[in-house]
Amino acid sequence: MKPFTTLKVPETLGFASATMDRVAAKRNDPAFIAEAFAAPDARFLILKEDVPVLSAPSDGTALFERSMLPPDLRSSEMIFLGRHGAGGQPVFVHVEATGSENPEQAMVETRTLIDLRSIAQQGLVPHDEVGLLACAKALSTWHRTHGFCSRCGARSRLADGGWKRVCESCSAEHFPRTDPVVIMVATHDDRVLLGRQPRFPPGMYSALAGFMEPGETIEAAVRREIYEEAGIRCGAVRYLGSQPWPFPMQLMIGAETEALHDTIDIDRDELEDARWFTRDEIKAMFRDEHPQGLKAPHPVAIAHHLLRAWFRG
Numbered sequence: 001m002k003p004f005t006t007l008k009v010p011e012t013l014g015f016a017s018a019t020m021d022r023v024a025a026k027r028n029d030p031a032f033i034a035e036a037f038a039a040p041d042a043r044f045l046i047l048k049e050d051v052p053v054l055s056a057p058s059d060g061t062a063l064f065e066r067s068m069l070p071p072d073l074r075s076s077e078m079i080f081l082g083r084h085g086a087g088g089q090p091v092f093v094h095v096e097a098t099g100s101e102n103p104e105q106a107m108v109e110t111r112t113l114i115d116l117r118s119i120a121q122q123g124l125v126p127h128d129e130v131g132l133l134a135c136a137k138a139l140s141t142w143h144r145t146h147g148f149c150s151r152c153g154a155r156s157r158l159a160d161g162g163w164k165r166v167c168e169s170c171s172a173e174h175f176p177r178t179d180p181v182v183i184m185v186a187t188h189d190d191r192v193l194l195g196r197q198p199r200f201p202p203g204m205y206s207a208l209a210g211f212m213e214p215g216e217t218i219e220a221a222v223r224r225e226i227y228e229e230a231g232i233r234c235g236a237v238r239y240l241g242s243q244p245w246p247f248p249m250q251l252m253i254g255a256e257t258e259a260l261h262d263t264i265d266i267d268r269d270e271l272e273d274a275r276w277f278t279r280d281e282i283k284a285m286f287r288d289e290h291p292q293g294l295k296a297p298h299p300v301a302i303a304h305h306l307l308r309a310w311f312r313g
């Protein structure tokens, strides 16, 4: 197997912040959280039902000053992401209540709700802020969907700056989930296997992907998913890199693998199509010049960079 070059995580890879200091050791110190919350340079991300709120796309930032928030907020109700940027600004996440009747609705109506994928693809805020928003979205989704203890069913409350929930009845502790997903390109005879799901934008083909299962290694998951979706048996698997994928809270584990044959048998429940692409076709797709109008995944996605790595290699 010819090894790929190491995947270099580029600036365009979305949803990963290079500069956030999570200050994880201090999350369980309420005095520290309160002090960070009160700091004049504290900044706030706002989410409405897991959708980021921007004051205006043209502002070029998702970080709000305190004056933009409701006046009676308490630090114990906020998610503390960590310290951001060269100045180490404390960053908190304010999750606005669901529904249209809440008193904060008027504030939201003067701003803009934009889905995180569009923010990343259109570069509406700096790259590191996309990473902060991704972390904020994953955490807020988790809090919104885990309000009750999975052990006893009682209500749970936010703790440790939002990085834990504690059951008010049995004291069980619950921690935010990240679901691992393998995403991989199989290669055979200097061609690469890509597929398309019906929900993809028209003409786009991407790396196959699927959730890992309990008790499974990354290598086994890569081989199983390609066999299930495309009927191809694969051999060696090589890890290339990873990407947080907050839709809603996944970790994409990027890999390449060597196909042992090239006969495709598509699972039509999963894929609309799967096929082999030559190097020339991939080059044309990167340039948006494929004769059939086929397109590569967007550069914010790790799938794009798995393909780039194969193309370079």
Ligand SMILES: [Zn+2]
Pocket (backbone or CB within 6 Å): 149, 150, 151, 152, 153, 154, 167, 168, 169, 170, 171, 172
């Ligand atoms: Zn409980």
